[in-house]
Amino acid sequence: MSLSEEKVLDVILEHYKETNTLSKTAQKDRNKYFIYFCLAELILLFVIQFPDNFGRIFSGYFEYKIGIDISLDLKAIQSLIWVMSVYAQMHYYQRSVYIERLYPYISHLEHKLSSMGFEEVFSREGKAYASNYPFILTVIHFFYNMCIPFFAICLSIYFMYYEYLHGGYLFFDGVCCLFQVIVSLSYVWFMRKTL
Structure with missing residues (x-):
């Protein structure tokens, strides 16, 4: 069955629009998870640096919101934050x-559309984006794809070292730490190709 050139063009155009929509949605999700990851790391840092203050704040919050005075196991809270951090990361x-x-x-789709008579019209994500790529974007790309993962690895190791010295659920939190390190190194390994 042969499709007319116009029908093929419509299908590719629709697919191009859908692919760009998926990309924009994924970018919003990525940004949201980055914020969640940073918050989880900051909370874990706060718990480790100021455990008594965190315990009072956490207990006070529950007493204020629910009216229940709870005693909490700070080690369990740390483990919960580890899980949230791993999930977000x-x-x-x-x-x-x-x-x-x-x-x-997307660049391939743009090239296909260009070859169908729309030369230079569809090049936002491919040819136009890559031409005259500003150096500042290269620096930002490097920061997010190399510096952030290595910083996350350093924080994870620091958190585990602290727990080793001061107590915690070492096995469970150690598995979370190991997972964060492996995932971060895998991410850096993949992203090195994009630099």
Whole structure:
């Protein structure tokens, strides 16, 4: 069955629009998970640096909101924050890799559309984006894709070292730490190709 050139063009145009929509949605999700990851890391840092203050704030919040005076196991709270951090970090990396993998595909669609008579019209994500690429964007790209993961690795190791010295659920939190390190190194390994 042969499709008319106009029908093929409509299908590719619709697919191009849908792919760009998926990319923009993934970018919003990536940004959201990055914020969640940073918040989880900051809370964990606060818990480790000021455990008594955190315990009072956490207990006070529950007493104020629910009216229940609870005693909490700070080690369990730390483990919960580890899980939240791992979850947010994993989804941040997942969305970032997805977005990076979409760029060549979008560029391919733009090239296909250009070859169908729309020369230079469809080049926003491909040819136009790559031409005269500002140095500041290269620096930002490097920061997000190399510096942030290595900073996350350093924080994870610091958190585990602190827990080793001061107590915590070492096995569970150690698994979370190891997972964060492995995921971060895998992410850096993949993203090195994009620099």
